[in-house]
Amino acid sequence: DGPEDGGSAREGPREPHWGTAADLVRTVLPWLVAAPQRTILNLNVPDAPLSDVRGLRGAGLAPVGGVRTVITGIDDHGLxxxxxxxxxxxxxxxxxALLVAGWATITPLLPTSAVDVELPLAEWSASLPGGGA
Structure with missing residues (x-):
């Protein structure tokens, strides 16, 4: 409803198109389940109805994404x-770039692995509220 209908001129935030992402996950998941162990796929999906997605393309990773995270506040509960x-x-x-142009993209990634290093866990834990107990 707009102002002429007695409604608000400002609409609330639009809900993301999670269904589009879910549909594409359902498309690639059977392949991933059958893929070699430790196969990792990075799937990016436009925030749009599935009918507006131009298709699925393989693509390399950009050095930067379409959005970046900024800290807008800090309090006792976190960031x-x-x-x-x-x-x-x-x-x-x-x-x-392809995502902005309306394409879903998929990129196979190399798996990561843990590194065996000595961490100062006791020191870090002591700095937590309650001493990490």
Whole structure:
């Protein structure tokens, strides 16, 4: 309803199109389940209805994404974060560029592994409220 109908001129935040992402996950998941162990896929999906997605393309990762995280506040409960549009250019043909152009993108990634290093866990734990108990 608009102001002429007695409604608000300002609509609330639009709900993300989670169904679009879910549909694409259902498309690639059977392949991933059958893929070699430790296979990792990075799937990016436009926030749009599935009918507006141009298709699925393989793409390399851009050095920057379409949004970046900024800290908007800090209190006793933690950090307040927000996502803002990234104004840095992204290379053509990368996942971020294709995503902006309406394509879903998929990139196979190498698995990560833990590194065996000595961590100062006792020191870090002592700095937590309650001493990490």
């Amino acid at each position: 307040d974060l927000d996502l803002i549009a990234n104004d840095r250019p992204v290379p053509e043909g990368t996942d971020s």
